[in-house]
């Protein structure tokens with residue numbers, strides 16, 4: 001069976017309000033995730049460390065996030081999004097309070113690790129809640145809105161946070177942010193209901209063996225694998241620039257002022273906020289267009305990087321701004337991966353499949369960020385060579401995505417021929433391959 005949608009064709013106003021409350025938790029998570037961006041220099045001062053040690057914060061954070069995605073998916077399927085969002089707020093809040101009072105590098109790292117766990121629990125829980133409350137065709141729009149709203153948290157962690165750190169200072173700013181986040185638990189407990197008919201999810205005790213089987217079953221679904229590689233290939237190149245290498249590339253590699261460089265990164269925020277509703281709204285109406293859009297976006301990404309890396313001399317702003325605007329659509333396009341997970345897995349396994357998909361983009365980000373660092377070291381700071389890592393990871397992701405696209409299509413055709421329902425009906429093309437005999441569009445629940 002491909003998927004089971006909530007019964008109603010459109011979600012109720014109450015479901016939208018429940019989603020908005022959960023999406024606010026995601027805004028808080030992104031705020032905490034990105035807060036070291038402007039607090040970096042102060043953190044270096046406070047903990048008495050240099051740039052390399054600060055980079056460890058980012059790698060630790062993204063690493064914890066990626067490692068936690070599959071456990072998060074399993075936990076949210078078992079305990080429900082309400083419980084997981086509550087846990088997320090408590091981890092985020094205590095991590096930030098710990099950072100507020102920390103004076104040593106070790107304690108700072110521990111604080112960011114705790115915060116990273118809270119962050120990792122959030123996005124998949126919001127999407128699981130959306131899967132419970134919204135019918136399949138509205139799910140894509142809600143997912144894209146969620147991603148776009150996250151950037152409100154990102155914006156709050158730029159100028160407003162800079163002003164707060166310069167005014168009240170480190171301790172009161174992070175203490176209030178941490179305590180405020182923990183207190184939001186009361187709102188989640190009051191407002192969030194796991195499904196339109198139930199406040200909480202009934203959880204049955206399951207063995208580790210059953211958990212493993214649940215993950216393997218989700219992994220065996222071609223739609224989940226396609227979602228993973230879609231997420232892997234589409235969002236990492238903008239993530240690498242926003243989270244780590246964008247400012248050094250522009251300042252050290254291109255000779256721009258630090259203020260110009262950080263202003264340029266706002267293009268990514270704006271692009272994601274505009275692109276989310278655009279992509280989500282369009283694909284909600286035309287789900288059959290989602291993979292052609294992914295392929296078109298990947299071709300555009302490859303062309304954009306070809307221009308950026310082959311530009312003779314300094315790249316002018318008139319080229320950088322549209323290039324970053326194009327790349328910024330990677331976040332919204334990556335949400336197609338979640339729609340695939342939701343469409344090709346039964347509802348009780350959507351959290352696990354969503355977690356699997358969400359590993360993709362963050363693994364690609366971690367690998368690329370590390371490769372760039374290694375190549376910069378090896379070449380004495382040659383960004384043109386170091387950023388070729390993006391091209392290599394993009395080629396790998398696109399290749400695997402095309403392989404799973406063909407396999408997922410083959411499974412859909414096989415299901416159509418057996419007369420089974422499929423999430424999106426497809427027309428066979430000359431380049432389509434035949435499904436192996438027992439391939440199913442979705443593994444059974």
Ligand SMILES: N[C@@H](Cc1c[nH]cn1)C(=O)NCC(=O)O
Nearest residue numbers: 123147148235272276331332334
């Ligand atoms: N691709 C992002 C979501 C997104 C949508 N628009 C911009 N970004 C994603 O996967 N986010 C996961 C997270 O935890 O932020």
